[in-house]
Amino acid sequence: MNFNKSFEQKLFRIDQYDFDTLALELFQYQFNANPVYKRYIKELGIDTDQIKKITQIPFLPIQFFKSHKVMCGDWVPEISFASSGTTSSMASKHHVKKLDFYRNHSLSIFNKFYGSPTQYHFMALLPSYLERYNSSLVYMVDELIKASESEYSSFYLDDTAALIKNIDKAKRTDKRIFLIGVSFALLDLAEQHKLDLSGAIIMETGGMKGRRKEMIRKELHDQLKRAFNVRFVHSEYGMTELMSQAYAKEDGIFFTDKNLKILLRDLNDPFDYAKNDRQGGINVIDLGNYNTCAFIETQDIGRRVGRGFEVLGRFDNSESRGCNLMI
Known part of the structure; x- marks a missing residue:
């Protein structure tokens, strides 16, 4: 059995394995199989044989x-997900x-x-799958829409009237409404329509990215909570x-699933970790x-918050990015 197939099977039985052990195993494989990562590590002068803990692993700048x-290796992708980026930059x-x-x-x-x-x-208050098929978020939401088997599950960014109408119909069913969207579209909906969505899940997926004034997450959530009459606003x-x-x-x-781990690096030294693990760059x-x-x-x-983490912002001069820029 090749490494990829074996490792994929471990991921779907992740509860049976120790995360750090899997991460170190994967690191050694990717150092040898990924030419870009291998060259980066060699340029740093790192001896990979000495890496015994995940905190010693070098992280590739995004x-x-x-x-x-x-x-890792040479193969033809089934799809290449692309970031929205900005008009002045290459997409990731x-x-x-x-x-x-x-x-x-x-x-x-x-x-x-x-x-x-x-x-x-x-x-979904997101571009439709047909408009943005190479967005990982839009692809995922499209799969959730299909899996829901609901006649009301759909993309509504360009059809608020249909959204309002179907929210009213969906409230009369035994399924829960899950409204997911870019922040400015949720704010537009909140300001233009009086909607009681108590009992629904509201999930925002990012900042304003130039469409509206930037807001800290708490301010955004407080405004959406008041408008939609919900206790919490969720985030992805x-x-x-x-x-x-x-x-x-x-x-x-x-909070993360067991496939994902967050480490915080020092804000001024990318090769050191934040003191007391309180605030730093996200690895x-x-x-x-x-x-x-x-x-x-x-x-x-x-920054760390108990067993979870909070996203505070981005480094100066880092590019605006995210699903809002798709629109």
Whole structure:
């Protein structure tokens, strides 16, 4: 059995394995199989034989997904997810060897946080799949829409009238409404329509990205909670370069599945860790990235909150990115 097939099987039985052991195993494989990652590590002068703990693993800066093909081996992707980026920059690309794995993996993570998609009507304020098929978020939501088996599950960004009408109908069913969207679209809906969505799940997927005034997450959530009459606003933490997602069910505190681990690096020294692990740059180990690179240095800044983490912002001069820029 080859490494990829064996490792994928371990991921779907992740509870039976120790995360750090799997991460170190994957690191040694990717050092040898990923030319971009291998060259980066060699340029740093790191002896990989001396790496015995995950805190010793070098993390690949996320910008490499823009300038290089970050892949283990030579294969033809079934899809290449692309970031929305900005008009002045190259898009970040994540080449996916097996689309079935991403579908099953992302649905499995969703199930662990929220249960079966058949419990919900998914109403998305995002570009439709036909408009943005190479967005990992849009692809995932499209799969949730299909899995829900609901006549009201759909993309509604360009049809608010239909959304309002179907919310009213969906309220009379035994399924729960799951409204997921970009932040500015949720705010537009909140300001233009009086909707009592108590009992629904409201999930935002990012900041304003130039469409409206930027807001801190608490301010955004407070406004949406008042408008929709809900106790909490949920959030999703994912990106083009990751196969896994983290979710925040309340107060903007994200929790990960066992495939994902967050480490915080020093804000001034990317090769050191934040003192007391309180606040720093977010490094991600995503075991789902076993065909590309699982060890990514992001441009996000975060802090530990108990067993979870909070995203505080981005490094200065880092590029605006995210699903809002798709529109």
